[in-house]
Amino acid sequence: QVQFQVSGPGLVKPSGTLSLTCAVSGGSITTTNWWTWVRQVPGKGLEWIGEIHHSGNANYNPSLKSRVTISVDKSKNQFSLKLNSVIAADTAMYYCARIYCNNTACHTIDYWGQGTLVTVSS
Amino acid sequence: QTVVTQEPSLTVSPGGTVTLTCASSTGAVTGDNHPNWFQRKPGQAPRALIYSTNNKHPWTPARFSGSLLGVKAALTLSGVQPEDEAEYYCLLYFGGLYVFGTGTEVTVL
Numbered sequence: 001q002v003q004f005q006v007s008g009p010g011l012v013k014p015s016g017t018l019s020l021t022c023a024v025s026g027g028s029i030t031t032t033n034w035w036t037w038v039r040q041v042p043g044k045g046l047e048w049i050g051e052i053h054h055s056g057n058a059n060y061n062p063s064l065k066s067r068v069t070i071s072v073d074k075s076k077n078q079f080s081l082k083l084n085s086v087i088a089a090d091t092a093m094y095y096c097a098r099i100y101c102n103n104t105a106c107h108t109i110d111y112w113g114q115g116t117l118v119t120v121s122s
Numbered sequence: 123q124t125v126v127t128q129e130p131s132l133t134v135s136p137g138g139t140v141t142l143t144c145a146s147s148t149g150a151v152t153g154d155n156h157p158n159w160f161q162r163k164p165g166q167a168p169r170a171l172i173y174s175t176n177n178k179h180p181w182t183p184a185r186f187s188g189s190l191l192g193v194k195a196a197l198t199l200s201g202v203q204p205e206d207e208a209e210y211y212c213l214l215y216f217g218g219l220y221v222f223g224t225g226t227e228v229t230v231l
Contacts (some may be wrong), residue, residue, distance in 0.1 A: 038168075045223070046160075046162075046211050046222040047222060048213075048219075048221065051220070059218045062219070095167055095168070106156070107156055107158075107177075108156070108170055108173030108174070109168075109170060110173070110179060112167040112168055112169070113167065114167050115167050
């Protein structure tokens, strides 16, 4: 079973950069699957941030695209999130997860990490 | 900007049936949107329930089912249990972009 371990600061200053890394265990990152970040602002709904494939191809939520970079490190079996110019509204629980894909299509976000709370505050 | 809308809240009696829906601002939801449904309880990560409209994960209880209902995706809970009280989110795919629904809070009362 795929599992995730997220690392990164739980507190980021306004205008700074939020950086999180998600280490994947129980399976290789170099498969047909994609890997994704999702967040939930307290009291609000889930928001898809973006996704990445081990090839380096990535897609982002248009509302965050100008500030987000998702990257992959195949040698460490992990992927990372960087969100620039953060504001208080970026305070959220951040989840990393797997998007299950076969050779024809991507179907679901099946395995999720436990989530890490990142607070933006001075 | 694409908006995916769900009922804000629904209440159901134990043993009853409730249907949640998921609508897209871009038009009818189809199989090409690969509708997914997730359950989220406080303090827990979302749990996948349904994928590609009506497919269940190995861990999905039999009482959960997915479908297309007119122009919307739908999640039906039959024989509702107290532990089904949670938030439910749909997820739609729009060609390189995923959008979560606004979420439905289901109360079992």
